[in-house]
Amino acid sequence: MINIPKGTQDILPEEAPKWQYIENQLAEIAKSFNYKEIRTPIFESTDLFSRGVGDSTDIVQKEMYTFMDKGNRSMTLRPEGTAAVVRSYIENKMHGHANQPVKLFYNGPMFRYERKQKGRFRQFVQFGVEAIGAENPAVDAEVLHMLYHIYSSFGLKSLKLVINSIGDVESRKEYKEALVEHFTPHIGDFCQDCQNRLHTNPMRILDCKVDRGQPAMKSAPKITDYLNDYSRQYYEEVKGYLDELGIPYVEDASLVRGLDYYTHTAFEMMSEAEGFGAITTLCGGGRYNGLLEMLDGPNETGIGFALSIERLLLALEAEGIELDTDERLDLFIVTMPETMRTAVKLIADLREAGIRADMDYLDRKVKAQMKQADRLSARYTFVLGSNEIETGTVSLKEMTSGEVTDVRIEEIAAHMKERK
Known part of the structure; x- marks a missing residue:
């Protein structure tokens, strides 16, 4: 692997x-x-x-x-x-x-x-x-x-x-000279990186995490005195x-x-x-x-x-701060094998209308599909069977309240946006 x-x-x-x-x-x-x-x-x-x-x-x-x-x-x-x-x-x-x-x-x-x-x-x-x-x-x-x-x-x-x-640049030049003069007598006690920096960039010595406890570090000149x-x-x-x-x-x-x-x-x-x-x-x-x-x-x-x-x-x-990242699904469509073709077209139309939607692709039973909708924290769900296609109406269920509303298929997107 x-x-x-x-x-x-x-x-x-x-x-x-x-x-x-x-x-x-x-x-x-x-x-x-x-x-x-x-x-x-x-x-x-x-x-x-x-x-x-x-x-x-x-x-x-x-x-x-x-x-x-x-x-x-x-x-x-x-x-x-x-x-x-x-x-x-x-x-x-x-x-x-x-x-x-x-x-x-x-x-x-x-x-x-x-x-x-x-x-x-x-x-x-x-x-x-x-x-x-x-x-x-x-x-x-x-x-x-x-x-x-x-x-x-x-x-x-x-x-x-x-x-x-x-x-x-002018202030730093004078300050660097002061740092070299200060650290030179003690540089042997410092790490190899600091020893290398003494004449190339002595200000970097002040930023060293290894030697931060060195006495010479605490008594080093301050840049504010050289401005x-x-x-x-x-x-x-x-x-x-x-x-x-x-x-x-x-x-x-x-x-x-x-x-x-x-x-x-x-x-x-x-x-x-x-x-x-x-x-x-x-x-x-x-x-x-x-x-x-x-x-x-x-x-x-x-x-x-x-x-x-x-x-x-x-x-x-x-600090225990939770970001407001609402990734809940708007709609989960429970499908039947005989309504799959219609469901594919319907969900495509809903997505193009700005609805976050998903459906079942594993031919699971209705109960299993409803559990999937719940795991996805879908706001709404409905079953799309032969009867719903024939009548042109679905029973849209709001998952939090359990409220069920009959909605015309062509009005699903508008209805959900209005309720949202």
């Missing part, structure tokens, strides 16, 4: 409605903020991610699914969405569009070869947004508002929005907008994002629900002011976030 690959999952029919509900709601919220959907390929040139995500990141070094295609080109299954969206923005010259900034959202599978954990898979589904073409604290606030609105719209209460500023005037003012304006919008947040000077292209605003949404798990992060994002140029694009800036639908489902479970 061939089994499912490790770190992946089948979304079975009983779970699929939750996914559909979530994905539809995410798309509607994004559209209400005037974000448009973009769909990019599932695989891209490896160079896109090594340059855009960063050679020093765990994603590029350890987690990417990379292969050589038949043209001897290195290709990678996308590990995240931002780099691909930015590649499309550049390639399709969206910076020349009349409407700016360009506001986009995406939803689809991503792939990372990492250790399987609760709520984390090697193939996972990510919803994300990107606003490209405006460096304005109000845009940052808009993105954070959308993020908070998304989680709140599902009824989640145990939320914590954590924000920080990691400054502009220049512009970065500090930008951060204050972002917080001012959040206060105006009534969005609660917590500042954490140690928060850095794991990708190389972030500048200024960085943020994470956490779940504080009991039983959610040791890894509390639901979502992360931030502003990127160098990514487009890094990918040979124009000198434009963007901000965005990406959330895992798997972890959103975990948060809903932790």
